[in-house]
Amino acid sequence: MPVPALLQGRLRLPVVGSPLFIVSNPDLVIAQCKAGIVGSFPALNARPKEQLQIWLRRISSGLAACDHAAPFAVNQIVHASNDRLGHDMEVCERFRVPIVITSLFYISPVFYPVEMIPVEAQPFYYLNPVVGLLRLFHVVLYEGGWPSATLLAGVSVTAIVTCAVGHGIFKRCKESCVEIA
DSSP states (O other): OOOOTTTTTTOSSSOBOOOOTTTOOHHHHHHHHHTTSBEEEEGGGSSSTTHHHHHHHHHHHHHHTOTTOOOEEEEEEOSTTOTTHHHHHHHHHHTTOSEEEEESOOSSOSSSOGGGSOGGGHHHHTTSTTHHHHHHHIIIIISOSOOOHHHHHHHHHHHHHHHHHHHHHHHHHGGGSOOOO
16 A cells, blocks of 8 residues: 555654543644654643644644654544534644544444434434444333334335345356355
8 A cells, every 4th residue: 555645755654643632732743743753632632622723723833844744633532422523623624634533433323322423424324224223222222112113114124125235236246156065
């Protein structure tokens, strides 16, 4: 795999400085980048949230005069519990942060209700064909109820369509499949 253009000729070592909770700050990130590794920090370290743009301005100006510095990264906690995510991503976009690291994101909320996903991300969640099945389990296991007829019908239709599509693909590709006797 080729080295991304953003990193070519800018790294002394192929290392990302770990975004350490509470410890990572602009001075550490600047030092890491000047030393030739990707410096990083969790966005949530900049508290209150207005501090994030101050940090990014400081890092950008601290690295501007150093043309051999490695790029920096901001770690975003992409979890329903992070109520700052929208704000922080907008600030990162405005400052053109070179690398964004994401952590703690599960696209299918198996262990939490869909209502915990930010409203703007919920349409993407519903593109997952397993959504109905997860909802069935949530209703029975977490809410202690019975799934609605609509939910059962939706899961049944999804299962039938998935099986039909899978069967069609298999029939079309059967000649290239290995048969086990």
